[in-house]
Amino acid sequence: MKNEYIPFPAVIEDVRRETFDTKTFRVRFQDKELAGSFKYKQGQFMEVSVFGKGEAPISITSSPSRKDFLEFTIRAAGSVTKSIHNLKKGDCLHLRGPYGNAFPFEELKGKNIYFIAGGIGLAPLRSLINMVFDSRKDFRHIKLLYGAKTPDELCFKNELETWKKIPDTEVWLTVDKPCDGWGCRVGVVTELWKDTHIHPDNATAILCGPPIMMKFVIMKLAESGFKDKDIIMTLERYMKCGIGKCGHCNIGEKFICVDGPVFDYEQVKQLPHKEGVF
Amino acid sequence: MKIKIIEKKNIKDLLKEAAAEWNVYAPQRNLGGDVWFEALSKPGTDLDKALESVVLEGPDTVISAKDIFFPQLETLFSFNDGKIHEKIESSPKLLFGVRPCDLKGILFADAFFKRNLEDKYYLSRVENRFIVVIGCLKPPRSSCFCTSAMTGPFAKEGFDLQLVEYKDLYLVETGSQSGEEFILKFKKYFKDCPCDFEKTVDEVKSRAAGSVELKVDFQKALELMGQESFIPEENYKRIGERCIYCGGCLYACPTCTCFNVFDNSKDKSGERMRNWDGCVYEGYTRETSGHNPRKDKWQRASRRYEHKLKYDYKQAGSSGCVGCGRCLTSCPVDIGMSKFIQEITEKRKIM
Numbered sequence: 265m266k267n268e269y270i271p272f273p274a275v276i277e278d279v280r281r282e283t284f285d286t287k288t289f290r291v292r293f294q295d296k297e298l299a300g301s302f303k304y305k306q307g308q309f310m311e312v313s314v315f316g317k318g319e320a321p322i323s324i325t326s327s328p329s330r331k332d333f334l335e336f337t338i339r340a341a342g343s344v345t346k347s348i349h350n351l352k353k354g355d356c357l358h359l360r361g362p363y364g365n366a367f368p369f370e371e372l373k374g375k376n377i378y379f380i381a382g383g384i385g386l387a388p389l390r391s392l393i394n395m396v397f398d399s400r401k402d403f404r405h406i407k408l409l410y411g412a413k414t415p416d417e418l419c420f421k422n423e424l425e426t427w428k429k430i431p432d433t434e435v436w437l438t439v440d441k442p443c444d445g446w447g448c449r450v451g452v453v454t455e456l457w458k459d460t461h462i463h464p465d466n467a468t469a470i471l472c473g474p475p476i477m478m479k480f481v482i483m484k485l486a487e488s489g490f491k492d493k494d495i496i497m498t499l500e501r502y503m504k505c506g507i508g509k510c511g512h513c514n515i516g517e518k519f520i521c522v523d524g525p526v527f528d529y530e531q532v533k534q535l536p537h538k539e540g541v542f
Numbered sequence: 543m544k545i546k547i548i549e550k551k552n553i554k555d556l557l558k559e560a561a562a563e564w565n566v567y568a569p570q571r572n573l574g575g576d577v578w579f580e581a582l583s584k585p586g587t588d589l590d591k592a593l594e595s596v597v598l599e600g601p602d603t604v605i606s607a608k609d610i611f612f613p614q615l616e617t618l619f620s621f622n623d624g625k626i627h628e629k630i631e632s633s634p635k636l637l638f639g640v641r642p643c644d645l646k647g648i649l650f651a652d653a654f655f656k657r658n659l660e661d662k663y664y665l666s667r668v669e670n671r672f673i674v675v676i677g678c679l680k681p682p683r684s685s686c687f688c689t690s691a692m693t694g695p696f697a698k699e700g701f702d703l704q705l706v707e708y709k710d711l712y713l714v715e716t717g718s719q720s721g722e723e724f725i726l727k728f729k730k731y732f733k734d735c736p737c738d739f740e741k742t743v744d745e746v747k748s749r750a751a752g753s754v755e756l757k758v759d760f761q762k763a764l765e766l767m768g769q770e771s772f773i774p775e776e777n778y779k780r781i782g783e784r785c786i787y788c789g790g791c792l793y794a795c796p797t798c799t800c801f802n803v804f805d806n807s808k809d810k811s812g813e814r815m816r817n818w819d820g821c822v823y824e825g826y827t828r829e830t831s832g833h834n835p836r837k838d839k840w841q842r843a844s845r846r847y848e849h850k851l852k853y854d855y856k857q858a859g860s861s862g863c864v865g866c867g868r869c870l871t872s873c874p875v876d877i878g879m880s881k882f883i884q885e886i887t888e889k890r891k892i893m
Binding site: 265266267268269270271273313315316317318319341342345356358363474475500501502504505507508509510511512514516517519522536538539540541542 | 618619621624626628630654655657658659660661662663665666773775799800801802803804805807810812814816819821826827828829830831833834835836837841844845848849853856857
């Protein structure tokens with residue numbers, strides 16, 4: 265029987281600063297065989313350990329279509345993530361997983377895709393975004409609507425520039441508080457509806473962001489005519505074990521860690537909202 | 543297999559002999575007077591002394607035997623300078639004197655820890671176990687409602703042996719292949735019945751069932767809670783206001799299995815551990831940002847009752863309440879599952 269609680273050492277190969285409190289860590293399993301055979305799906309997460317501090321569930325932000333390494337974009341927020349931020353290139357952390365279900369991929373082929381993210385919510389979507397771009401011709405029009413508190417807090421700034429240049433792809437940005445020279449929109453992410461046409465025909469919307477953003481984006485998408493099944497989101501919840509045992513992420517009969525984290529809005533609507541879905 | 547008999551006075555000798563092969567666990571009266579399900583052989587204690595403190599009739603254990611397989615605090619692995627040492631426990635265990643409701647709790651937890659991804663720690667602990675159930679002639683707690691929950695006062699399945707108390711004897715029912723082997727192995731203690739005891743067993747069981755005074759409409763509660771439109775918000779709000787969030791009910795509950803995971807370390811070495819946690823605590827769902835999706839007290843009350851009576855039933859086909867009544871006896875403010883069930887099925891306010 266596999267012991268799901270045992271993590272495996274992985275070496276940090278690169279650290280990139282995204283914002284003042286967020287970094288992206290590129291890691292590779294120390295064990296060559298494991299590094300070669302490890303598989304994951306877009307939208308899954310792993311439990312990342314720093315021994316002595318604990319472990320935290322972090323979504324994999326790299327894409328299965330780009331092999332041999334894993335990337336995690338982590339905001340220094342709690343004790344575990346803060347101690348991960350203290351690690352440097354060459355240091356070791358421990359990983360177990362991958363856990364959870366995945367974003368659809370095959371089902372999205374031939375469709376228009378709207379990626380809508382807030383803040384660090386772009387990190388879990390990035391896994392799917394780059395996977396989609398790696399077989400760009402299989403998909404139709406792609407739009408990314410991305411909001412953050414300030415321009416400084418936008419993650420993956422270089423990639424946002426790269427994505428913009430991909431044919432048939434739009435990237436729309438907004439911030440709550442602009443700085444001098446900010447050329448994009450100011451306001452919450454739903455304000456971007458003014459900038460670009462959001463149309464439900466042959467389209468799927470894929471969301472991740474803070475609870476309040478998700479609520480308003482879902483309302484706006486419904487207004488625009490999106491069916492519940494075509495609104496897909498990844499939910500977050502305080503989580504410990506990642507394998508459907510510790511109970512923390514349980515909502516109704518669903519465990520976010522094993523039944524999710526990816527749900528469509530039809531499934532989300534069936535969750536008992538009095539237990540606090542968002 | 544036919545019913546066997548064992549004389550009460552021989553039980554302790556049997557346990558002593560079994561202790562050579564198994565880690566034997568039995569209800570024992572501790573210094574404070576409470577009865578706990580504990581190992582007979584512990585470092586620094588004398589087996590004969592432990593046997594003297596064994597209590598098989600009368601009071602039941604304060605909490606169920608769940609902590610033998612799912613300890614309140616356990617080490618998952620230790621780490622030293624990045625190296626991991628897995629700590630797996632799988633000793634042979636003989637649980638002697640488990641009550642039928644608690645057996646149901648154990649079976650429930652077995653299924654839970656097997657579901658989805660398996661929990662190696664729990665499943666290793668239960669790998670090599672033998673369970674002897676003792677049915678209850680009288681309910682050990684006034685809050686017992688096992689006949690309503692259909693979990694007692696005698697077990698129908700899942701035991702290796704079940705003892706039916708009869709005068710100075712126990713009539714022994716066998717529930718598994720290992721049970722039969724156990725009787726053969728210790729055949730000097732288990733005698734054939736001199737007469738037909740089948741009828742006696744039935745009589746004892748039905749008398750025992752009659753002695754459970756507290757009755758609630760359990761089935762109706764499951765039906766009500768199974769309806770999506772049924773949300774007794776007013777009850778949840780009252781419970782939410784009254785509850786002092788001590789967590790006693792969770793710890794005493796045979797089917798509560800929530801836990802926290804944390805590291806306990808100094809310098810580069812330490813242990814990753816888990817300990818019992820519970821859904822009534824405010825911090826249970828609080829996220830790092832401070833956002834708490836279940837911040838209101840009544841949301842947490844609703845979570846507890848709906849988990850047991852709605853979601854467990856939907857997912858596992860059996861309710862997460864086994865009718866042991868410990869939540870009520872352990873509650874300092876008189877809240878309990880039986881009262882909740884009475885409130886929703888009888889539409890009256892009793893809490």
